[in-house]
Amino acid sequence: MKNKKRIAISAAALAGCLVIGGTFAWFSTTDKVANKFDMDAFDVAITEDFDQNPDIPLVPGADITKNVTVTNSGNMDVVVRVKLEEMLKLFERYTEEGNDKLKVTYKDNATGENYEVPVVMSDEMIAAYGGAGYTGYTSNVPTGVTVLRKITQTGDNIVYSYVAYKTDNKQVVKVTPVGDSKETPDSFTAQYAFHTYKNNDVDGATAIHGKDDATLNEYYGASFHENAVVLNFAANVDTNGDTIDDGANWYLAEEDGYFYYTKVLEGNTVSDPLLESVYIKEEAANALQGAHYELTPIMEATQAEKAAVEGNWTSNYGNETIRNHINGLLAE
Numbered sequence: 001m002k003n004k005k006r007i008a009i010s011a012a013a014l015a016g017c018l019v020i021g022g023t024f025a026w027f028s029t030t031d032k033v034a035n036k037f038d039m040d041a042f043d044v045a046i047t048e049d050f051d052q053n054p055d056i057p058l059v060p061g062a063d064i065t066k067n068v069t070v071t072n073s074g075n076m077d078v079v080v081r082v083k084l085e086e087m088l089k090l091f092e093r094y095t096e097e098g099n100d101k102l103k104v105t106y107k108d109n110a111t112g113e114n115y116e117v118p119v120v121m122s123d124e125m126i127a128a129y130g131g132a133g134y135t136g137y138t139s140n141v142p143t144g145v146t147v148l149r150k151i152t153q154t155g156d157n158i159v160y161s162y163v164a165y166k167t168d169n170k171q172v173v174k175v176t177p178v179g180d181s182k183e184t185p186d187s188f189t190a191q192y193a194f195h196t197y198k199n200n201d202v203d204g205a206t207a208i209h210g211k212d213d214a215t216l217n218e219y220y221g222a223s224f225h226e227n228a229v230v231l232n233f234a235a236n237v238d239t240n241g242d243t244i245d246d247g248a249n250w251y252l253a254e255e256d257g258y259f260y261y262t263k264v265l266e267g268n269t270v271s272d273p274l275l276e277s278v279y280i281k282e283e284a285a286n287a288l289q290g291a292h293y294e295l296t297p298i299m300e301a302t303q304a305e306k307a308a309v310e311g312n313w314t315s316n317y318g319n320e321t322i323r324n325h326i327n328g329l330l331a332e
Contacts, residue, residue, distance in 0.1 A: 061282040068275040068297050075267035077304040079326055081258040081313070082250075082274055084231070087294040088216055088224070089204035090287070091117070091195045102290055106174050106191035110166065115203070117290075118171035119193035126170075129163055137162070142190040145173050158183075164190070195290055204292070210239065211257030220287070228284040229293060234273040244325055250274050251325070253318035260322045264304045264329050306330045 070080050094103040104119055112118065126148075134148035141147045147164045160182045164173040172193035179186030197204065198219070205219035206212075209231065216224040225231065233239060237259070238248035249272035250259045265271055278295065280288070302312040306327060309317070317323065 061280065064278045064280070066275055066278050066295070067273055069273050070261070070265060070271040070299055070301065072265045072267055072269055072271075072301070077264050077266050078301040079304050079309060079329070080261040080265050080271060080299065080301045081318075082261075082297055082299045083256075083258045084209040084275070085206065085296040085298055086209055086216060087204055087206045087292075087296070088219060089292040090198040090220070091290040092198050093286075100286055102195055104172075105194050105196055107194060108191055110171065110192040112192075112194045115197045116194040117197070118166075118169060119195055121165040121170045121172050126165070134161075134163060140185060140187045142173070142175065142188055144168065145175070145188075145190060147175060147188070162188075164188075166192070208257035210252045210254050210259075228281055228288060230279040230281060231275060231295075232277040232279055234276050236272065237274060243321060251322055253322050255319045256317065258300075258318060260318060260326065262325060265301070304330055 068082070070082065072078055072080075092103040094101055105116070110118075129148055129150075132150065133152075134150045137147045137149035141164075144167055145164050146167045147162055150161045152159045152161065160177070162175050162177065164175040165171060166173055174191045174193065175188040177185035177188055205215050207215040213225065220228060222228075234249070236245075236248050237250045237252075238245045239252045244251045244262060248262055251262055252259050259274055261271055263271075275297070300313070302308050309326065309330065
């Protein structure tokens with residue numbers, strides 16, 4: 001058997017990697033791009049770590065453009081599949097006595113565990129304290145801590161109120177005066193505020209969309225994609241069915257969680273879009289307060305030959321429906 005011509009390909013601007021299988025060295029490539037959404041613990045606002053458009057207000061109710069396509073900038077025809085890996089971390093909440101807010105834990109040490117996140121005092125909150133009459137206080141305060149004080153007098157009664165935060169990162173600090181004088185304390189005890197991730201022993205929930213959705217639902221406590229984060233797929237994306245819809249550009253095989261492109265992606269072309277946007281539902285505002293959600297599209301492409309596909313993706317990839325469809329597209 002003669003060796004077939006092998007040409008380097010690139011997909012989504014990632015260099016190809018050589019995968020050895022059997023007699024032939026088939027070319028394939030992968031790409032992985034993490035899209036992270038951090039929900040602000042105080043303002044209930046969502047921000048993307050990679051923030052490609054800082055003008056978009058990432059808040060509950062926002063529809064965040066996230067267009068996912070695959071680009072084949074080489075000259076070899078390929079077949080493509082993409083899976084959407086999701087990761088969710090939620091903070092523990094305090095829901096007793098009619099409350100529904102983030103739970104705060106105070107510790108003597110400013111260094112938290114890997115499942116703890118410092119509670120940060122925003123610039124807006126600091127300004128609000130200033131507007132309410134709090135001013136800087138510097139006598140005998142803990143090292144590295146900024147203390148603000150307010151003096152309130154009603155008749156002969158004088159009350160000294162203190163709020164504080166770490167000077168470097170503005171972590172909230174609970175300070176308690178020590179000594180007989182509330183006006184001029186001998187010192188202060190300091191405790192540092194943290195939020196704690198829910199079920200911190202499992203480090204949140206990670207799932208492949210369409211395959212492990214139950215994992216997200218269990219962690220969130222309800223249907224995650226119906227009640228919190230909605231993935232708006234492009235037109236002609238088939239996410240439910242034993243057969244591939246006529247005109248479908250992408251087909252989800254729930255057996256392995258991959259979206260399979262239903263066409264051969266020719267060289268120097270771009271696929272039809274898979275995902276168009278991520279919508280944060282308004283009713284999820286409280287539940288997602290302070291949360292971290294990460295959406296990572298993971299793309300795999302291999303040259304459009306049956307032996308290459310089976311060598312790189314195994315012979316029982318996806319399901320019978322998509323295997324029959326792709327086999328009909330490929331040369332032997």
